[in-house]
Amino acid sequence: MIEFENVSFTYKKKDELVLRNVTFSIKKGELVAFVGRNGAGKTTLIKHINGLLRPAEGEVRVNTENIIKKPISEMAKIVGLAFQNPNHQLFAETVKKELEFGPKNLGIDEEEREKIVLDIAKQFNITHLLERSPFELSGGERRLVSIASVLTMNQQILVLDEPSFGQDYRQKEMLGNYLKELSDNGMTIIVVSHDIDFISEYIPRVIVLLDGEITADGATLDILSDDDLIRKSDLDRPILLDLVDSIKSKYPEFQSFLKETMIADNLLTILTQEKTKKGGSM
Ligand SMILES: Nc1ncnc2c1ncn2[C@@H]1O[C@H](COP(=O)(O)OP(=O)(O)O)[C@@H](O)[C@H]1O
Numbered sequence: 623m624i625e626f627e628n629v630s631f632t633y634k635k636k637d638e639l640v641l642r643n644v645t646f647s648i649k650k651g652e653l654v655a656f657v658g659r660n661g662a663g664k665t666t667l668i669k670h671i672n673g674l675l676r677p678a679e680g681e682v683r684v685n686t687e688n689i690i691k692k693p694i695s696e697m698a699k700i701v702g703l704a705f706q707n708p709n710h711q712l713f714a715e716t717v718k719k720e721l722e723f724g725p726k727n728l729g730i731d732e733e734e735r736e737k738i739v740l741d742i743a744k745q746f747n748i749t750h751l752l753e754r755s756p757f758e759l760s761g762g763e764r765r766l767v768s769i770a771s772v773l774t775m776n777q778q779i780l781v782l783d784e785p786s787f788g789q790d791y792r793q794k795e796m797l798g799n800y801l802k803e804l805s806d807n808g809m810t811i812i813v814v815s816h817d818i819d820f821i822s823e824y825i826p827r828v829i830v831l832l833d834g835e836i837t838a839d840g841a842t843l844d845i846l847s848d849d850d851l852i853r854k855s856d857l858d859r860p861i862l863l864d865l866v867d868s869i870k871s872k873y874p875e876f877q878s879f880l881k882e883t884m885i886a887d888n889l890l891t892i893l894t895q896e897k898t899k900k901g902g903s904m
């Protein structure tokens with residue numbers, strides 16, 4: 623469980639606040655995305671979860687305990703963080719060594735380590751890359767390796783800054799499904815992302831940041847179908863919603879068609895919401 627209570631932060635004393643009165647709470651096993659335009663304060667915020675940055679005011683609690691006095695080394699056992707730029711994180715000669723590093727530090731013996739590395743590599747479809755240097759991989763592959771290397775330590779909380787960046791459709795699908803599975807198994811997962819379509823497909827709750835303040839927090843489909851909020855916060859509208867709109871304007875009989883075919887649960891949910899909002903016919 624993660625709680626922020628009136629957290630404010632500034633990089634330099636005289637500067638204006640980068641986080642203002644940030645308050646939210648995330649339960650164990652939740653899968654949540656932070657969104658907001660560049661400079662909104664997303665990276666700054668998540669660095670507070672493992673103590674890399676400390677609040678100027680307010681309190682950050684992890685598992686109900688204020689973490690202000692907890693050293694980063696202690697927090698690293700609870701919170702895994704994959705940085706926005708994998709180049710800042712990767713360092714080993716081979717992908718295998720990269721993946722082994724965390725478990726080795728935790729004192730896990732070689733046999734068990736091998737198993738962890740092979741399992742995670744298989745899960746991420748990167749087995750064929752194990753002997754390669756992380757630095758000769760594509761951006762998307764490198765991103766996957768950096769996420770996989772955090773997951774080898776099996777922490778309770780996982781924080782990923784822009785995890786789907788640079789990835790193709792299949793990699794995103796694998797990642798999205800895997801994150802869902804991990805959260806179903808009780809891992810708390812926080813994602814920072816610009817990728818609204820990835821979020822609308824895989825992440826059930828969204829928290830919106832604008833100039834260091836939380837402007838919305840709720841169910842993903844509610845938030846992303848709020849056109850005013852999307853505009854105000856400078857976010858992209860999900861392609862799914864554009865699609866629904868253009869189909870609706872061309873084919874008024876679309877809803878009964880959908881009911882018959884049940885193409886996608888998501889589409890139906892959105893249509894139902896739109897209908898309730900507009901009080902009746904589409
Ligand atoms: N190390 C730093 N020193 C000073 N200012 C910073 C530093 N890192 C980020 N900032 C500033 O803090 C604000 C929030 O940045 P950041 O948290 O990186 O936003 P986001 O991740 O949403 O793009 C921006 O105005 C940025 O310029």
Ligand SMILES: [Mg+2]
Pocket residue numbers: 664665666706783
């Ligand atoms: Mg950032």
